[in-house]
Amino acid sequence: KQEVTQIPAALSVPEGENLVLNCSFTDSAIYNLQWFRQDPGKGLTSLLLIQSSQREQTSGRLNASLDKSSGRSTLYIAASQPGDSATYLCAVIGNQFYFGTGTSLTVIP
Amino acid sequence: GAGVSQTPSNKVTEKGKYVELRCDPISGHTALYWYRQSLGQGPEFLIYFQGTGAADDSGLPNDRFFAVRPEGSVSTLKIQRTERGDSAVYLCASSLIAGTITAAPGEQFFGPGTRLTVL
Numbered sequence: 001k002q003e004v005t006q007i008p009a010a011l012s013v014p015e016g017e018n019l020v021l022n023c024s025f026t027d028s029a030i031y032n033l034q035w036f037r038q039d040p041g042k043g044l045t046s047l048l049l050i051q052s053s054q055r056e057q058t059s060g061r062l063n064a065s066l067d068k069s070s071g072r073s074t075l076y077i078a079a080s081q082p083g084d085s086a087t088y089l090c091a092v093i094g095n096q097f098y099f100g101t102g103t104s105l106t107v108i109p
Numbered sequence: 110g111a112g113v114s115q116t117p118s119n120k121v122t123e124k125g126k127y128v129e130l131r132c133d134p135i136s137g138h139t140a141l142y143w144y145r146q147s148l149g150q151g152p153e154f155l156i157y158f159q160g161t162g163a164a165d166d167s168g169l170p171n172d173r174f175f176a177v178r179p180e181g182s183v184s185t186l187k188i189q190r191t192e193r194g195d196s197a198v199y200l201c202a203s204s205l206i207a208g209t210i211t212a213a214p215g216e217q218f219f220g221p222g223t224r225l226t227v228l
């Protein structure tokens with residue numbers, strides 16, 4: 001069974017810092033990996049989707065990388081803002097669908 | 110609407126009752142997914158539809174849970190004889206492309222969820 005781990009579980013940074021969130025998975029036989037943000041009491045908002053043949057995807061201040069062979073993905077957030085405060089989840093999609101438990105990010109003004 | 114919608118947003122029921130949760134996917138999306146999320150956890154996969162058929166229902170916890178998608182659009186998750194442990198947020202997602210053995214499913218878009226509380 002695929003196991004998805006996100007480290008750290010919680011992160012607090014001052015506004016303007018660049019930061020990296022980590023996602024690791026145990027089975028490299030995946031189709032793609034998707035990063036989401038979740039605000040308290042809300043559903044998930046898709047941020048980036050990386051196909052298994054890709055190494056990275058960029059959208060605005062976000063950059064996600066994928067290293068299938070090592071079972072790792074990172075989400076890089078540049079110049080963090082208080083509005084980035086949320087829980088960030090990675091989802092690994094293979095024959096089934098597995099989510100990590102998320103990283104709770106707080107950006108302090 | 111433009112996004113995935115779910116009704117009701119909140120449902121409170123008593124132990125032993127039957128509940129139905131509805132999901133309206135994005136128009137034209139082939140695939141539809143149900144997940145369950147407990148507090149402090151990531152979503153847990155329940156079932157996945159390609160069109161009208163359940164492509165993978167291996168995440169349904171037991172036979173009290175059942176889902177249908179009769180016309181390949183709206184889906185209903187049905188829970189019989191609810192238990193307190195069923196309390197969670199039930200999330201629905203849809204994607205334009207359904208996966209196959211050799212092709213990846215498309216980007217998933219989520220609804221706001223239904224918070225189910227079983228007293």
